[in-house]
Amino acid sequence: MPLSLYLLALAVFAMGTSEFMLAGLVPDIATSLDVSVGAAGLLTSAFAVGMIVGAPLMAALARRWPARTSLLGFVLAFAVAHVVGALTTSFAVLLGTRVVAALANAGFLAVALSTAATLVAADRKGRALAVLLSGTTVAIIAGVPGGALLGMLLGWRATFWAIALLCLPAAGGVVMGLPARVATSLRGAPVGSSLRGEIAQLARPRLILVMLVGALVNAATFATFTFLAPIVTGTAGLGELWVPVVLVLFGAGALVGVTLAGRLSDRRPGVVLAVGGPALLLGWFALATLAAQPVALLLLAFVQGALSFALGSTLIARVLYEAADAPTMGGSYATAALNIGAAGGPVVAASTLGAGDLGPVWASGLLVAIALLVVLPLRRFGATRVRQPAA
Template sequence: MPLALYLLAMAVFAMGTSEFMLAGLLPDIASDLDVTVGTAGTLTSAFAMGMIVGAPLMAVLARNWPARSSLLGFVLVFLASHAMGAATSNFPVLFATRVVAALANAGFLAVAMTTAAALVLPDKRGRALAVLLSGTTVATIAGVPGGAVLGTLLGWRATFWAVAALCLPAAIGVLTGIPARPVEADESEGPTLRAELAQLKSPRLLLVMLLGASVNAATFASFTFLAPVVTDTAGLGELWVSVALVLFGVGSFVGVTAAGRLSDQRPGLVLAVGGPLLLIGWLALALLADKPVALLALVFAQGALSFALGSTLITRVLYEAAGAPTMAGSYATAALNVGAALGPLIAATTLRSTVGDLGPLWTSGLLVTVALLIAFPLRTVVADGRSTEVLQ
């Protein structure tokens, strides 16, 4: 894989750390800015919504810019928004910086996905995407726990400054590692915006976007509310929450890496095997969450299966949107973040039900079930790299 892919992954690591780090910082932010924890929690929603809206919007704005200029601009805006957020004492300003950061993140990821696919041979897109998404999985392993520790020792502002600092080497990497492309070449050789948007009429593209969003919704439904399962249901100390999150992150890295070697040539194998296993895993986790050893083992397994299946489906989005070379990444990014936003919202409605803290786990199982029920009868609709059968 080209070095440029790993430089892009470095930026994705910084952005992934920012996206997930608020879970451990909300009480400190609420106290410092004199708002409730619930109000501080809207910062997470602001980021998610910014990602959903920002992916197609930023891709449209940047579609006629050279890839290097677009990526560098998004990284610098992301850096500036975190510096401003770290310096402010006003909650509305902090809220606004999270929206701006999400727009920059979405734009970067949309362009980066398209760029990653263009840097390799057509039959290597899955592996390229796996390298890119490894930045997110490493963020869950190291960035988020590290940010939580830094926030505990030095305050939430230090974590924001640290993310801003991470953007500096990422910006240098983009500037030196991504080849420049003239704007004129993009304008003359590429399809029109209308033609690229018309790709959204493709049933196969819409199907894989829907399945990708469903699997990601299942992932974030449980990931968001994992802490009370660890401390209350399993009866473990708060330190074990970080352990569980790291295990989930390690599993996700393993899953993305493994799927990256299969998602180009054998996506059907990943989906046919990984889908049912993912469903069984969520159900097993809901039933065995009170047993610490089983809980931790299943958290690792679900991280691996969720990201293996999710990254394979997102790779399929890039293949199905091949006729939209500048917008395909935004379609994939939007699908991911629709799931990331809806999953926790659906799961939150179950917390006051009779199943309590286990509600999100059952929700994840239900979401995967729905995805499998949709995918199975339509398995011949989604094309893989060599045939028209995905689950065959």
């Protein structure tokens, strides 16, 4: 894999850390800015909405720009948003910075996904995306616990400064790792490729189905991930210090899952789906029934992280394959699908909390079950060929 992919993954790590760490900082932010915890929670919602809207919007705006220019601009905008967020004493301004950061994050990821697919051979997209998405999994393993610890020791503003500083080497990596003339537009596409033509690809049933399955699997992942803390301290009866341990185990499993799936998702996606899908479903049901046993909880956190991200990364790769005739917008379709799941999963899970701490886990199982039913029309998934852009 080219070095440039790993440099892009560094930026994904910084952005992933910012996205995931906020949940642990909400009480501190609420106290500091004199707002309710519920109001402070809107920061997470604002980021999610910005990601969903921003992916196609930013990709469309940047489709005619060189990839390096687009990615560098998004990283720097992300950094500036965090500097402003660290300095402000206004909750409204902070909320605005989260929207700006989400738009920059969405634009970066959309362009990076499309760019990563052009840096390798046509039949190695899955492996390229596995490298790129390893930034997200490392953010879960190290960035999120590290950010939470930094916030606990020095306050939430310190975490915003840390993210801004982390963007600097990421920006340097973009400049050094990508040639100046690689464009996000027209790579492998016909000269007359138009935005309208790329958007028209969304009328393809297979593309919509793959995006829907990806959204459902990611919704299941974040339904439980968002509410792991009360499961650890309540259901399993472990101390608060065990919460980051479980999160790290989940992230470590995610890294393993992405890595393994990257070697299979190009040639044998059907195997990943046929084996991983039912296993993921059984794993959620196992967690729902065994979470009170600490050893089982720790083991299943790792296993479910691996299975969730193995399927998720495979489905991202399939979105790009199915959107081969949308070379500049395909990455935004994958990004939007994943973030619809990331935003919707916690909402579904929150509605089940009245049934107890394990309600979100049962919700995850239900979401995966629906995903497996949706995927039935794609039962020949494993035979998916490498699509070439239309001539």
